[in-house]
Amino acid sequence: MRTRLDTDALLQRLALLGVVAYLAVFLALPLGTLFEKSFRDHNGAWVGLANWLRYMETPSLVASLGNTIWVSLLATAIVVPLAFVYAYALTRTTMRFRGTFRAIGLLPILAPSLLSAISLIYLFGNQGLARWVLMGNSVYGPIGIVIAQVFYCFPHAFLILATALSIADKRHYEAAEVLGASNARIFLTVTLPGVKYGLVSAFFVVFTMVATDFGIPKVIGGRFNVLATDIYKQVVGQQNFEMGAVVGMVLLLPACLAFAADRWVARRQVALLTARAVPFTPQANAMRDWLLFAFCGLIALCILTLLGIAAWASFIQYWPWNMSLTWRHYLFSNADASGWSAYFNTLQMAALVATFGTFVIAFGAWLVEKTKGAEILRGVVQFLAMIPLAVPGLVLGIAYIFFFNKPGNPLGFLYGTIGILALNTITHFYTVAHLTALQALKQMDPEFESVSASLKVSVWRTAWKVTLPVVSPAMLDVWFYMFVNAMTTVSAVVFLYGPFSKLASVSIINMDEAGFTASAAGMGIVIVLTSGFAKILQSLLAAYLAKRTQAWRMR
Amino acid sequence: MAHLAVDKLSKSFGAFHAVREASFTVAQGEFVCLLGPSGCGKTTLLRMIAGLETATSGRIVQNGVDITNFPPSKRDFGIVFQSYALFPNLTVFDNVAYGLRSKGSMRTDTRARVEELLNLVGLPGETKKYPAQLSGGQQQRVALARALAIQPGLLLLDEPLSALDARVRQHLRHEIRSLQRRLGVTTIMVTHDQEEGLTMADRIAVMNAGQIEQFAAPHELYARPATPFVADFVGTTNFMPATFVAPGKVAAGGRELAADTPGGLSAGAKLRICVRPEDILVRNVTEGAANRIEVSVDELIFMGAFSRAKLGVAGGVALQADFSANLLRDVGVREGSRLTVALPPDRLRVFAD
Numbered sequence A: 001m002r003t004r005l006d007t008d009a010l011l012q013r014l015a016l017l018g019v020v021a022y023l024a025v026f027l028a029l030p031l032g033t034l035f036e037k038s039f040r041d042h043n044g045a046w047v048g049l050a051n052w053l054r055y056m057e058t059p060s061l062v063a064s065l066g067n068t069i070w071v072s073l074l075a076t077a078i079v080v081p082l083a084f085v086y087a088y089a090l091t092r093t094t095m096r097f098r099g100t101f102r103a104i105g106l107l108p109i110l111a112p113s114l115l116s117a118i119s120l121i122y123l124f125g126n127q128g129l130a131r132w133v134l135m136g137n138s139v140y141g142p143i144g145i146v147i148a149q150v151f152y153c154f155p156h157a158f159l160i161l162a163t164a165l166s167i168a169d170k171r172h173y174e175a176a177e178v179l180g181a182s183n184a185r186i187f188l189t190v191t192l193p194g195v196k197y198g199l200v201s202a203f204f205v206v207f208t209m210v211a212t213d214f215g216i217p218k219v220i221g222g223r224f225n226v227l228a229t230d231i232y233k234q235v236v237g238q239q240n241f242e243m244g245a246v247v248g249m250v251l252l253l254p255a256c257l258a259f260a261a262d263r264w265v266a267r268r269q270v271a272l273l274t275a276r277a278v279p280f281t282p283q284a285n286a287m288r289d290w291l292l293f294a295f296c297g298l299i300a301l302c303i304l305t306l307l308g309i310a311a312w313a314s315f316i317q318y319w320p321w322n323m324s325l326t327w328r329h330y331l332f333s334n335a336d337a338s339g340w341s342a343y344f345n346t347l348q349m350a351a352l353v354a355t356f357g358t359f360v361i362a363f364g365a366w367l368v369e370k371t372k373g374a375e376i377l378r379g380v381v382q383f384l385a386m387i388p389l390a391v392p393g394l395v396l397g398i399a400y401i402f403f404f405n406k407p408g409n410p411l412g413f414l415y416g417t418i419g420i421l422a423l424n425t426i427t428h429f430y431t432v433a434h435l436t437a438l439q440a441l442k443q444m445d446p447e448f449e450s451v452s453a454s455l456k457v458s459v460w461r462t463a464w465k466v467t468l469p470v471v472s473p474a475m476l477d478v479w480f481y482m483f484v485n486a487m488t489t490v491s492a493v494v495f496l497y498g499p500f501s502k503l504a505s506v507s508i509i510n511m512d513e514a515g516f517t518a519s520a521a522g523m524g525i526v527i528v529l530t531s532g533f534a535k536i537l538q539s540l541l542a543a544y545l546a547k548r549t550q551a552w553r554m555r
Numbered sequence B: 001m002a003h004l005a006v007d008k009l010s011k012s013f014g015a016f017h018a019v020r021e022a023s024f025t026v027a028q029g030e031f032v033c034l035l036g037p038s039g040c041g042k043t044t045l046l047r048m049i050a051g052l053e054t055a056t057s058g059r060i061v062q063n064g065v066d067i068t069n070f071p072p073s074k075r076d077f078g079i080v081f082q083s084y085a086l087f088p089n090l091t092v093f094d095n096v097a098y099g100l101r102s103k104g105s106m107r108t109d110t111r112a113r114v115e116e117l118l119n120l121v122g123l124p125g126e127t128k129k130y131p132a133q134l135s136g137g138q139q140q141r142v143a144l145a146r147a148l149a150i151q152p153g154l155l156l157l158d159e160p161l162s163a164l165d166a167r168v169r170q171h172l173r174h175e176i177r178s179l180q181r182r183l184g185v186t187t188i189m190v191t192h193d194q195e196e197g198l199t200m201a202d203r204i205a206v207m208n209a210g211q212i213e214q215f216a217a218p219h220e221l222y223a224r225p226a227t228p229f230v231a232d233f234v235g236t237t238n239f240m241p242a243t244f245v246a247p248g249k250v251a252a253g254g255r256e257l258a259a260d261t262p263g264g265l266s267a268g269a270k271l272r273i274c275v276r277p278e279d280i281l282v283r284n285v286t287e288g289a290a291n292r293i294e295v296s297v298d299e300l301i302f303m304g305a306f307s308r309a310k311l312g313v314a315g316g317v318a319l320q321a322d323f324s325a326n327l328l329r330d331v332g333v334r335e336g337s338r339l340t341v342a343l344p345p346d347r348l349r350v351f352a353d
């Protein structure tokens, strides 16, 4: 039997259809076009696997596949243990300044990936202050890439592991202690198994980030080729779109693997912590705490140094010959024609992405969670919403070129505008935002809508009066996440900007390419400051929300 | 005419049958309880009546209208969930007024009505608090007031008291019942607590594994359980294996007993006999009394007003019997004493096995 639909249910289904259409146009169809393109030649004729065969016969392209894999593995192997110890110190010890260390550990999130590469050039490049450290090796190439990636990926691995480590049941530790297990044994038998899914997740997330990042190898890769730079060269350099499509599909592989692993982990991780678990409270241990303090101090120092060098270098007259200070590198128009307008474009785009994106994503998540019935439609939205996690920005970027540039696409007018950059960026970061919103919605009593129905109140009113106020802190988190990512993203937008929509992160690449490294660093610092400012704003807003709309949480 | 008639209502989740062909009626103003162990399908049945689950088959008729396929918003009911589902960010006032505002009543009317409702549920003057600032019992009352605000023709309660501690539960049981009587609102309540069902309901539908095993008034249910499950689930009972001898005669533990036997049995058919602990007679068991048995008092557990005795029967199963403090004193029963008790034939229930 079927329940007749009331107006609310009908409207919700229509809205779900709208979200499906949105995700189809801005995600599925572009990806489909990219896939198809890899089987066609320059004139659009079907050539089957010819492009793929040519790819495999081109030694330089295959070499970059190997390069990508080993560089990613190496960076991952360095960053995950570092982040684990850092996270362990912050969650499982009574070490001092944990809050400060946490903030510093997360700082790199505020910067575009390539800023760390620029700092490394100032430190170890041809004119670097500490060139001697590399003992004659060049920083341009795998060494620079790996160090910069470690810096860039650190906060992401740290966040995943800190979350995993903060979920601990004190009773397991007490039981182990009562049984007389040694500290080492407790660590191996209780701590590690408890976070093994976190470790797996961190491993795959970092691997994918490194494999698909474009900014760092572009700035510091030198003649060392990786997949991400290959795509750029094929598409922007040689206008060889077909080969770009093939490389893009290849680049999807590690990300798809990581995605599958991540889903696998997510499924296993449910109910690690039962409702009756007793939260773990760390005990003091002077020796361990001091050792970890030294370790965290070192890491924090590295992070601050790398950021500090970029900031400092952006004020230096002429590194390293004339070390006097100047503002002149901040007159960006001397370095790149777009000048400061690139920054304002970025600001405009980030505001659009954060505001419109949060709205669309939250609305989609709400529909998935709160529509009664309509299993198929909800399943389709949920499925589409998960895809962006597996699609690297570069791939999404060229997919957009192919799709929106296709003659006859009625949405072609978007091409080269801020609008398409914003839509692309929203899609790029859709999944995490969607999951955050969904998580917040799932924490609400599922019967609110049933009560409303019995009281003859529409679901929309309940969404506005109850759901939205209750989830507003999570919405603020989503807003900030989207904003910062839009501020710092390079990979997708590097293909999509037009003459009047160049972004700050792209302008960093151009300025660096043209030899205006100090201005590139300066623009990076402006982005960091803007993201940091947004973070402060978010904290203030969160505090305000807590006082205004969350008063009911107090007892 | 019945206010609500549920006819052969079924619900399956995939291959699993949560509710099977449930049928019962609720008269105008009646208080009906759906009683059964956890997982037997009570909530599912209630949710189908509310329109929150779609029935797989069967019919629901309210006030003569077939509402089986109506969405919840088109049905006439108020509901209180086990979790109360109070809106955490709204004050008590706004929670109770939630359904009133949408009906477009005037502000002053709303205020008066909310205060009236809060008085009704015994929670005057707490309008400005948030749900998290209330005790469980108070939250329960707010949920009740919110459900009653729209003057529903049917009130649905899903384990409304199960989250509360014993004292509050006792008290609220009584209050809900008298409130329901006063308002005359037709009510269906789900519970797994037989005592709650027995004390509150006009009629009880006892459910087991998705089926309604018996639908009857509490005393009827208790005195004449239709199935062994009902006998066991409602109150305490002794089960004895037995065989059919002749109409009115059964054999158990090597002796013959007189009992009302169901028709259509052949000699030697396996039976189960039930007798409630309080129905085992000790006083005035005369020579000619039916179903006399010699027993030994193996164990005596003090339970306050009465004591529960474990009686050993030669060649049979042990029986539980309840002895009042009075009886213990008068007859002088102690652990180890031997007694002659009687199992009154009209108190024995016989079920074909």
Ligand SMILES: Nc1ncnc2c1ncn2[C@@H]1O[C@H](COP(=O)(O)OP(=O)(O)O)[C@@H](O)[C@H]1O
Residues within 6 Å of the ligand: B013, B016, B018, B036, B037, B038, B039, B040, B041, B042, B043, B044, B045
């Ligand atoms: N949405 C559902 N999907 C699958 N099984 C369900 C669903 N809802 C309830 N059930 C199953 O139906 C049975 C009856 O559930 P329920 O009506 O909640 O029981 P009760 O309220 O009597 O404890 C349970 O075994 C439960 O697991």
Ligand SMILES: [Mg+2]
Residues within 6 Å of the ligand: B042, B043, B044, B159
């Ligand atoms: Mg239930």
